[in-house]
Every structure is written in structure tokens, then in C-alpha cells.
Amino acid sequence: MKAEEIKILLEESFPNKPFELVENATPQGIVAPTESLVEVMTFLHANEQLYFDMLSCITGLDNGVEAGTMEVIYNLYSIPNDLHLMIKVLLDREKPEVDSLVELWKTADWQEREVYDMYGIHFNNHPDLRRILMPADWEGFPLRKDYEEQTYYRGMKVKY
Amino acid sequence: MANQVQYIFDNENLNRSAPQKFRQEDLKHDEMIVNIGPQHPSTHGVLRLEVVTSGEQIVEVVPHLGYLHRCFEKHAENLPYNQTLPFTDRMDYLAAMNNEHSFAMGVERMLGIDKDIPKRVEYIRVVVAELNRLASHFVALGSYGMDIGAVTAFFWMMRDREHILRLLEWVSGARMLYNYIWVGGLFYDLPVGFEERCLEFVQYLKPKLKELENVVIDNAIFVNRTANVGVLPIDLAINYGITGPMLRGSGLKYDLRKVDAYSVYPEIDFEIPIGKGQMGQLGDCWDRTWVRVQECYESIRIIEQSLEKLTKEHKRDRDFDPRAMVPKKIRPKAQDLYVRAENPKGETGFYFRADGRSDIPFRCKARGASFVNLSIINELAKGGQIADLIAVIGSIDIVLGEVDR
Numbered sequence: 001m002k003a004e005e006i007k008i009l010l011e012e013s014f015p016n017k018p019f020e021l022v023e024n025a026t027p028q029g030i031v032a033p034t035e036s037l038v039e040v041m042t043f044l045h046a047n048e049q050l051y052f053d054m055l056s057c058i059t060g061l062d063n064g065v066e067a068g069t070m071e072v073i074y075n076l077y078s079i080p081n082d083l084h085l086m087i088k089v090l091l092d093r094e095k096p097e098v099d100s101l102v103e104l105w106k107t108a109d110w111q112e113r114e115v116y117d118m119y120g121i122h123f124n125n126h127p128d129l130r131r132i133l134m135p136a137d138w139e140g141f142p143l144r145k146d147y148e149e150q151t152y153y154r155g156m157k158v159k160y
Numbered sequence: 161m162a163n164q165v166q167y168i169f170d171n172e173n174l175n176r177s178a179p180q181k182f183r184q185e186d187l188k189h190d191e192m193i194v195n196i197g198p199q200h201p202s203t204h205g206v207l208r209l210e211v212v213t214s215g216e217q218i219v220e221v222v223p224h225l226g227y228l229h230r231c232f233e234k235h236a237e238n239l240p241y242n243q244t245l246p247f248t249d250r251m252d253y254l255a256a257m258n259n260e261h262s263f264a265m266g267v268e269r270m271l272g273i274d275k276d277i278p279k280r281v282e283y284i285r286v287v288v289a290e291l292n293r294l295a296s297h298f299v300a301l302g303s304y305g306m307d308i309g310a311v312t313a314f315f316w317m318m319r320d321r322e323h324i325l326r327l328l329e330w331v332s333g334a335r336m337l338y339n340y341i342w343v344g345g346l347f348y349d350l351p352v353g354f355e356e357r358c359l360e361f362v363q364y365l366k367p368k369l370k371e372l373e374n375v376v377i378d379n380a381i382f383v384n385r386t387a388n389v390g391v392l393p394i395d396l397a398i399n400y401g402i403t404g405p406m407l408r409g410s411g412l413k414y415d416l417r418k419v420d421a422y423s424v425y426p427e428i429d430f431e432i433p434i435g436k437g438q439m440g441q442l443g444d445c446w447d448r449t450w451v452r453v454q455e456c457y458e459s460i461r462i463i464e465q466s467l468e469k470l471t472k473e474h475k476r477d478r479d480f481d482p483r484a485m486v487p488k489k490i491r492p493k494a495q496d497l498y499v500r501a502e503n504p505k506g507e508t509g510f511y512f513r514a515d516g517r518s519d520i521p522f523r524c525k526a527r528g529a530s531f532v533n534l535s536i537i538n539e540l541a542k543g544g545q546i547a548d549l550i551a552v553i554g555s556i557d558i559v560l561g562e563v564d565r
Contacts, residue, residue, distance in 0.1 A: 026269065086498065133564060133565075157166070
């Protein structure tokens with residue numbers, strides 16, 4: 001099933017919600033409305049034709065200060081139907097937050113924590129949103145485009 | 161600066177940087193917190209586990225990661241694609257070839273040259289990747305035996321792994337971190353005489369694997385320690401995004417070499433072993449280990465067939481240039497791409513965002529199989545004994561380089 005068909009399915013189930021195809025994406029992708037991400041994912045997970053049971057990868061992305069947006073990209077895979085899909089949500093860079101998918105996929109737990117750790121994107125309703133790779137008292141979010149490392153950490157110079 | 165102590169010690173430092181999730185006050189009567197790692201051989205690297213126990217029983221396991229975090233993604237955002245390639249070696253350092261293979265495949269797909277790679281290059285890639293898969297499984301099996309008290313297997317496996325490392329050193333010049341598979345080709349053709357030596361080695365390996373099965377896998381003590389321990393049901397495994405031998409151990413025939421049929425794997429005949437619950441329940445630690453051993457046999461089959469092709473159909477040729485397709489300049493069109501491949505630990509994925517204007521990726525995310533596989537440890541270990549926790553960690557087969565990246 002192509003992303004166009006999935007998009008039509010989504011538009012039928014969620015009238016009045018904007019869905020857009022992502023250009024030049026492999027696997028094909030759809031931009032979903034941020035506020036109804038959980039409903040969209042629940043639909044994709046439960047729909048018999050699609051049945052996306054595996055959430056392979058969650059990627060955070062910062063488009064920079066000028067663009068003023070951040071993205072979270074979800075790579076889904078359906079084992080029984082052999083379907084790939086990329087779901088993308090756009091967030092406001094000033095206050096990046098999106099609903100957590102831990103209820104649907106347990107794998108989202110750590111992957112969302114990693115995105116939070118690197119980008120400071122807040123996942124609502126996440127049961128345990130702590131930093132996962134960086135120390136808990138590290139300042140700033142390292143993968144943001146405007147990140148500048150702190151000068152000293154425990155008296156050690158950070159940048160050499 | 162050099163002879164000056166820079167680190168300012170404070171008793172509270174650990175609590176600030178890696179605070180425990182559970183506090184002493186919150187524990188119930190009879191419960192206590194045991195800290196395992198980060199420096200402990202059975203955690204297979206620098207993994208720190210905060211374990212809440214009630215007597216010998218485990219109530220909760222909280223892993224603390226990040227002790228081997230080397231900012232792969234930040235490096236990748238600052239370097240051209242071909243210079244990022246050596247960094248992928250250092251992710252899963254026990255299976256560097258497999259990482260390189262998936263990364264190179266992703267960049268080739270972005271450039272649209274993935275169909276033009278010469279067959280000989282692809283077969284060589286498969287041979288070295290499968291050799292590395294064997295080496296990785298050997299470490300997994302050997303150190304797993306060691307974890308639960310079978311020391312012999314460790315020495316045997318390390319001996320055979322040494323042969324593989326020497327073979328790969330002969331090919332690439334490095335023992336563990338190769339930088340051999342390049343975007344669009346290879347660093348160099350196979351050395352003269354490699355095919356014969358490799359075939360000889362593979363023949364030598366088969367009885368050794370049988371020996372391992374006799375001594376460890378079917379050993380009554382080993383079976384008692386691993387059967388019915390850390391049972392992973394298949395639906396939970398999928399929900400947790402588990403891939404690789406762990407998922408196959410739970411009984412799902414899911415191998416990306418077959419599912420995605422990348423490289424020349426569709427031309428090669430091999431089976432996907434799955435767990436059957438022979439010694440206990442389906443998806444226990446024994447099943448996962450057994451799947452790894454069976455996969456070693458399948459890797460040998462793949463290597464044999466590829467070597468056959470490399471000596472007949474796509475044999476050595478004076479004019480063959482493994483760097484013929486290596487692009488002078490890697491500047492993909494603006495696009496998003498997610499590529500995945502079967503690493504010994506599971507699905508290794510790379511997410512690329514190219515902006516079309518530079519040689520440097522706008523974003524490069526690595527999905528480590530070990531990272532995702534490790535996230536299930538609490539579910540597997542909860543309710544069991546502390547000794548079983550060690551058995552569970554070993555059966556997950558993590559490499560901390562890939563967990564922390």
C-alpha cells in the first residue's frame with residue numbers, strides 16, 4: 001500500500017485534519033497534525049489493512065533558529081503486511097511538546113527519552129521523562145543547532 | 161594544566177549527574193537497592209543497573225546509561241558522509257563490518273547508486289559482514305557461558321574469534337575497527353589467497369561449533385540456568401521493538417536479510433533459525449542462545465556460497481577496481497531516508513536528512529539494536545532472582561558502544 005492510499009484512509013477517518021505527504025522520503029512519509037498524533041498512531045496500529053505493529057525508530061530534528069521548528073519522525077513497520085511508513089510531526093521551537101506514545105509502543109519509552117535528552121522536546125504523559133545518555137545536571141540540549149556547550153563541568157574544561 | 165587536578169570532587173557529584181530513581185525512603189520493608197556496575201564484567205561493558213531487591217527477588221531494574229556516550233550523531237552532523245563511516249565502526253565495535261555495510265548502503269541509496277555496485281563488491285561485503293557476525297556471536301556465546309560459570313566456552317570462542325580477526329586484519333589492516341566498506345565500494349580487493357584460507361577456516365569451524373553445542377548448549381547445568389528464565393513473549397517483544405536473535409528466539413521468523421533482501425542476500429540460500437522452546441518455554445534465555453548458535457551455522461553457509469561465487473562467477477580480475485564506483489563527492493539530493501540492516505544484535509538503522517546543498521548530513525540518527533533491546537531488561541528480570549538477572553543481561557547480548565553511541 002502506498003503512502004497516498006494511507007493518506008486517503010487517514011483523511012476519511014479524521015475529517016477536518018490536515019495530512020500532507022513528505023517529499024523525497026524513503027520510506028514514504030506523511031506529516032500528521034501534532035495535536036492528534038496519538039489518535040493517528042492508534043488508528044495506524046489498529047487498522048487491519050495497515051497494522052503497524054513495530055515502531056522502529058524515533059528521530060528528533062531541529063530545523064534551526066531561523067526556521068523556528070522542530071520535528072519528530074516516527075518510522076513504522078508492519079510485520080504482517082510488510083509496509084513501511086514515516087510519520088512526521090512539526091513542533092514549535094519555542095515550546096516543543098508532543099504527546100507520548102508509550103501507551104501504544106513500549107519501545108517509545110527509551111527512544112523518546114533520548115529525543116528529550118538531545119533536543120529538549122517534552123513528551124506529554126511520558127511516565128519517566130529523564131535524561132538518558134547525558135548526565136542529569138548537564139546544561140542545554142546538545143543536538144540543537146544553536147547549542148553551545150557549558151565552559152566548565154565539575155571544574156573540567158568542556159571544550160578543547 | 162597537565163599536572164593540575166581539574167576535577168573538583170564532591171561527595172554529592174554522583175547524585176547530581178546520575179541520580180537514582182528510587183530513594184531509600186520510598187522502599188517498602190525488606191527492600192533494598194543494589195547497585196551493579198558500571199565496572200562489572202557481567203554487565204558486558206559500562207552499564208550501571210540500579211536494582212531494587214526484596215531478599216533475592218528482583219522488584220525493579222533501572223538501567224543507567226551514557227557512560228560510553230561519544231556523540232556519534234553530533235559528529236555525523238559535522239563531517240562529510242565518508243568521514244562519518246569510521247565512527248560507525250565504533251558503535252557496535254564487535255560487528256563493525258555490519259555497521260559499515262548498513263551506513264554505506266544508506267548513503268548509496270541516497271545517491272541512487274545502490275543498484276550499480278559491482279557484484280564482486282557486494283559478495284565481498286557479505287563475506288566480511290558474515291565473518292564479523294560470527295565473531296560477534298562468538299563473543300556473545302563465550303561471554304554468556306562465562307557469566308553463568310562455563311569458562312571453557314569463553315576460551316574456545318575467543319580462540320576461534322581470533323582466527324576471524326586475523327582474517328579481517330589481513331583484509332583491511334585493522335583487527336576490530338576496519339573502515340573497509342566504503343560508500344560505493346571497498347577500501348581494497350581481497351588479498352590474494354584469502355578465498356582459500358577463508359574456506360579452510362570455515363571448514364575448520366563446523367566441528368568446533370558442534371563441540372560448543374555439546375559442551376555448553378546441551379550441558380545440564382547450562383540448561384538449568386537458562387531454560388524458563390527471562391521468558392519473552394512474542395507480542396511483548398514486538399511492542400518493545402526487539403529485533404535480531406532475541407525476536408527470533410521468541411519464535412518469529414523475522415530477519416531483515418530475508419525481509420528486505422538487501423545486497424546479494426536474495427541470491428544466497430540460507431535458513432532463519434527460530435526458537436522452539438525445546439528446553440523450557442518459548443522465548444527463554446536458552447532459546448535465544450540456541451538461535452545464535454544456529455545462526456553461526458547459517459553464516460558459514462552464506463560464506464561458503466559467497467566464496468564459491470567469488471572464485472567462479474565473479475572471480476579475481478586484474479582490471480577489477482573496488483573503488484570504481486566510489487563517488488568523488490558525496491552530495492545527495494534533498495531527502496529523508498531511513499535505512500535498516502540486520503546486525504548480529506538486531507536491526508541497525510540510520511536516519512538521514514540531506515539538505516541537498518552540502519556534503520554534510522543535516523541530521524544523521526543511528527538506531528542501535530542494543531539500545532532498543534536493552535530497554536526490555538526490566539520486564540525480563542522482574543520477579544526473578546539476582547543470579548537470573550546476569551543470565552538475562554547475557555542473553556540480550558548488548559554492546560555498550562551501541563547502547564550509548
